[in-house]
Amino acid sequence: GAGVSQSPSNKVTEKGKDVELRCDPISGHTALYWYRQSLGQGLEFLIYFQGNSAPDKSGLPSDRFSAERTGGSVSTLTIQRTQQEDSAVYLCASSLSPSAAGELFFGEGSRLTVL
Amino acid sequence: AQTVTQSQPEMSVQEAETVTLSCTYDTSESDYYLFWYKQPPSRQMILVIRQEAYKQQNATENRFSVNFQKAAKSFSLKISDSQLGDAAMYFCASIFAPGAGSYQLTFGKGTKLSVIP
Numbered sequence: 001g002a003g004v005s006q007s008p009s010n011k012v013t014e015k016g017k018d019v020e021l022r023c024d025p026i027s028g029h030t031a032l033y034w035y036r037q038s039l040g041q042g043l044e045f046l047i048y049f050q051g052n053s054a055p056d057k058s059g060l061p062s063d064r065f066s067a068e069r070t071g072g073s074v075s076t077l078t079i080q081r082t083q084q085e086d087s088a089v090y091l092c093a094s095s096l097s098p099s100a101a102g103e104l105f106f107g108e109g110s111r112l113t114v115l
Numbered sequence: 116a117q118t119v120t121q122s123q124p125e126m127s128v129q130e131a132e133t134v135t136l137s138c139t140y141d142t143s144e145s146d147y148y149l150f151w152y153k154q155p156p157s158r159q160m161i162l163v164i165r166q167e168a169y170k171q172q173n174a175t176e177n178r179f180s181v182n183f184q185k186a187a188k189s190f191s192l193k194i195s196d197s198q199l200g201d202a203a204m205y206f207c208a209s210i211f212a213p214g215a216g217s218y219q220l221t222f223g224k225g226t227k228l229s230v231i232p
Contacts, residue, residue: 042222042224043206043222045219045220050218102150102208
């Protein structure tokens with residue numbers, strides 16, 4: 001597609017359930033990022049994928065969070081046993097890394113609400 | 116620690132007027148890039164403007180320009196001839212040490228800009 005596509009746009013779940021958020025980056029973009037945006041906060045880095053290299057998972061807040069990127073394209077962020085503090089907008093971005101450091105193309109995000 | 120600070124949670128401007136959004140940062144690195152991103156209600160972040168620290172000339176993109184004061188570690192965004200479509204959250208961000216392979220953007224907490232017709 002022309003831009004970064006994320007699904008679902010909105011997700012409401014019950015505490016303790018698992019959720020999967022999907023990101024389809026711009027074709028040809030080798031770098032993929034996940035950020036979390038909580039109410040009233042800036043963006044918090046979660047994880048970074050670059051080509052076939054091992055991902056940088058240093059931003060994942062707990063072991064309930066995991067992400068994978070299949071075939072260097074689509075990525076899935078999984079949150080297990082969701083907690084209310086996981087409620088946030090999860091933003092995915094891609095870029096023509098490394099030459100375009102910081103020039104990210106973002107999706108519209110997935111808003112997660114944990115009841 | 117490397118930080119980006121936006122001290123104005125909310126700002127407003129009359130349509131067609133000029134507004135300046137403030138941003139300061141703290142780093143010991145000499146190599147860094149600075150950015151302003153816009154997030155409209157659609158939630159999709161859009162890059163507005165980029166400035167490399169080694170460049171003395173302030174970046175400009177149409178109605179958007181920056182005032183980069185390296186010694187003061189200040190990076191403000193000026194929006195001229197404000198339009199209704201400029202209403203959004205604006206985030207200041209930085210990559211510190213991109214030449215060393217750094218890729219994480221550090222974001223400020225944002226400034227919500229309202230444009231009054």
